[in-house]
Structure formats: structure tokens, C-alpha cells
Amino acid sequence: MKTRTEKEIIDLIIGFAQNDDRIRAVLMNGSRVNPNATKDIFQDYDIVNLVTDVEPFKDENYILSHFGETIIIQKPEGKIYPPPVGDGRYNYNMQLVDGNRIDLSFFNINRIDELRKDSLTEVLLDKDHIIPNLLDPSESSYLIKEPTEKLFNDCCDEFIFGLGSHIPKTIWRKELPLLKAYIDIVLGKPLIN
Template structure:
């Protein structure tokens, strides 16, 4: 696998030699000093160009970045509509294992790019000195935020109400319906509550990572193992157990947040728990 130094030199050198490219930036985890580096990190790159069409005519110019084993062009797909407007991206996996996510952006959209940036940006090349202020990469946007009383109640409301859909799916023997509501709505709100409690305990000055991937660093081992167990959903008994474990974890952490921040703990916890137990006894 080519080293980070080799990859970055190739990326910057290519941009420096091509007059159509006026500005180059690096985004994502490789700009974040709080993320331990490894070989699986993508190179999230943007080239700001004067002539988009000349790049999009064919893909031969990408050959100099290395041998590709697969490439995706999201803005050139029919099944998944483009979300980038005038921008055009290439998601590339190279034979040596490096991965490049390269986006072409019209040079006249520089201001829009920085206005919408999440803060994790590093300027690699600026041929025309367009960027006047110093750009310092920061993950502040992803730091845990202290919830308001309304946000806290909204999270509780969403978790407990959506849990009834999981119950309905299990009672009807519609396991995919139940799994989807647990995985896509209920558990994400459990994770949100866990993060709020972590922020309350450790301060609101850091991130637990994309998809909460570093949350295990802050949870007691038994709670981490309990959380992992809720991802077991290959049978109806295991789904019921996953749901009840989510209930217990959510109750523990939401009560801690409520007590720590002086918020009112919702009484529908007991109501939904009783409802769930009654359905479980009848249909499990």
C-alpha cells in the first residue's frame, strides 16, 4: 500500500500541474487530529476546476492515481439521484487498498463550499490566493451538544413510541418490520441518549465519532456488552430480548440525564414498558 506521503504528494502534484484545477482541499478524518490514523481512512479530496466537462468526458485522467479495482460515480447513476448539484464525484478503490473520494467542484462555487463545510477542511493548494482567512480543520461541529429540555423529551418520546412499532412487528411475526424500526429509529435514539450522558459526565468538548464508533471508550464494560447484544436479531426471541435490553439501557441513561440536567423524566416509560410486557406474554 502506498504511504500517506506518497498519496498526498501525487494528489497535490497532479493538481499543481493541471491548469484547470485552481484550488484543492482535503476533508474528513485525515484532517482530524482526534482520529487515530490508519490505512483504511479515505482520502476525501476536492478539486475546484474551471472546466468540469473536460474532466467528465472520459475517465482516463484518473489512471495516473493508480490501478482501480472499482469505481462509483454517484452523480452518473440513475437509481440513486444526485445530491451534489453541479458537483461531480468519483469514489475509487485502488488495487493497493487506498481509497480516494474525489469531488470536482466548479471554481465559482468556492464560497458555497466553505459556507456548507463541516469544519474538517485543509487547503492543499490555492493557485489564485482565493482563500484569505486561515483555514484550520476542526471537528467542533460533531461535538456532543448539551440537550435542551425539549430535545431530551423529544428523544424519549421518539424512542418509546417507535418501540411500539417494534412490538407490533414482533407480535405479527413481521420480523423485518420490527428489525427495521429497532435499527433505524429506536436504537439511534438510545445512542443519542448515551452520548448525552457521556457529554454530561465528561464535558461537551469532543465527539464520539461518526456512527458513535468511539462510544465504547466511555461506557462501562457491562453496558457496552449489553448494547452490542441488542444487534442480535436473527430470531423472534432474540429480537424481544434486544428490545428489552434497549429499554433497560435507555431507562438507565435517560434517568441519569434527567437527574443531571434537572429535566422531567417522562411517565410514558412505565406505560410503554407495561404495554410491551403484556404483548410479549400474549404473543411471544
């Protein structure tokens, strides 16, 4: 099967939304709208559909009939593990037979202000002209912000205490699974913050 082009996939996504009155707007975010991202064959389509009601879009047959044959589908909000986000959205992460991958999300239109915070967002369709002018896509909401002095000191304290207390104790006791958890959580989390 021939891999569909970016234009073909975008047209498919917009066509799906145009033919369903419950979908009022469509946004795309992620690496495909990032001007600094290198385009490659692994870029997926991160699509957000703003809808009047999320519930009807949980009908897998309705959704899948529009996008083509899939290899695998993941529905994160319908799973036990990892636990769902639980914020009212519904997602289909679809690996299509033609090689394209679409992460198709459905959010209630009332959550539009939350979604505008993502600086890597581009409007594909706005049926009601409800999405205010967005800035050009940029990485601004993803950039690391300088920590406050208190946050920096707290992270250092957590790291040093873990290194001096939790880590030696688990090494001494040969508790390797617990050691791994401490390294990831006690040492890793402060470094990421």
C-alpha cells in the same frame, strides 16, 4: 506493487491539479487532517477539487489516467442506488492496486463557502488565493451539540411511542422485516438525534 507513500500520493494529487487550469484549488479533509485520528493503513485521501466547471471531470478516462491502476471505482453521483446526493458535485472513489484509496471530488468553485464549514479541512493548493485563512484542522464541526429541551422531549416521545405502539404490534403479527425497520427508524433515529 509497492504502496506509494503519503507524500507521493499528495504530490500526485497536487501535480494533477497544477497541470489543469480548470482546477483552482484543492482541499483535503477527513481523518488524514484530523490531529486526533490514529494513522492506519485504511485511511483514505478525501480530496476536494474546486473547479470552474464540474462537467468535464466526468470523463473517467481523463481522471483515471493520472492516478494509476485501480481495483474498483465507485462514482456515487452516477448511480441509481444509493441515490446520488444531487448537489452538483462529482466523485470518484478509487481503490488503487497499490493499496491506497482516494475519494476524489469535484465541486464548483462557487460552493467554496459551503466547504469551509468542515472543520477537518486543509488547503493543499490555492492557485488564486481565494480560500480565506482556515483554522487549524479540528473535530469542532463534528462534535455532538447539546439538544434543546424541545428536541430532547420530541426524541423521547418518538422513542417511547414507538416502543409502546409500533414495536409490540409488529412482534405480535410476526412481521420481522417491518420490526427491523421500526427498530432502526422509530427507535434508532431518535437516539442518534
